[in-house]
Amino acid sequence: MLLVPSRTRSLDADVAELGLEWGDVVGGYWRLGGGAFALLVVEIDAAAEADDDELLRLFGNGEARRWLSQQLGAEEIVMEMHDLEGFDEVVRKLLATLPPERVLSAYAPEQRMAGLTPEQRMAGLTPEQRMAGLPPEQRMAGLPPEQRMAGLPPEQVVLALPDEVLHALSDSYLDTLPEGTRAAIRARIGR
Incomplete structure (x- = not known):
């Protein structure tokens, strides 16, 4: 029946x-x-x-x-049905009985995500998964400069400076930097 x-x-x-x-x-x-x-x-x-x-x-x-x-x-x-006591457990049990391809193909991703808050959409994702696909500008947006540079050694921080600031650095300071960093700076500012 x-x-x-x-x-x-x-x-x-x-x-x-x-x-x-x-x-x-x-x-x-x-x-x-x-x-x-x-x-x-x-x-x-x-x-x-x-x-x-x-x-x-x-x-x-x-x-x-x-x-x-x-x-x-x-x-x-x-x-709403989802507010009833035990609803989540019933849904979990139902989904467990279905083959994965039926669960995933039952709704398009847009339908499964509709109505979820951004926090709910991101729940369970690792930081790497959250940032995947974002250009560097968006990854760094909203961070103050000291956080953007946190953890970088001084020779890499120097390479993050704009060309105008690199021009202002003295030759004696540049000579203290590792050869790879000096070569990258010279290529950028032409000295």
Whole structure:
């Protein structure tokens, strides 16, 4: 037996792919024929309507929220499914039963990321992953100069200076620098 809130295109496609055929039993109840065993499908919304069954309606599309608001006397109650206790655990268990290619292909990346804050999108990424693909200017944006140069040896800090400042350095100071650094400076300022 399969209980579903309502028939969907994806359910119809799965049934067709399996070579099964829908057989209407009575309002909201279906028999899938053509398989190795009998399968009964209960379309909860349609069956609840046909049977005028309030209890069954609780399990249909969106009815649990309406019922809860009536019981609490708050018609304007706003509660999303993901706010219900245990929702995350149910989703984890469901995803664990699916092959990875179904989980990843079920939604485009844009759909999976929609509605997430930047912090949620970056959660779990290493600093290297967060910075990957950014040009150096964006990686350094917002850092004060002393942090940009933190950890560099003096000969590399000198190479970060603009050409105008390098021109102002004395030859006696340049002679104290390693040969590779002196050669790079000479190539930039022409002396």
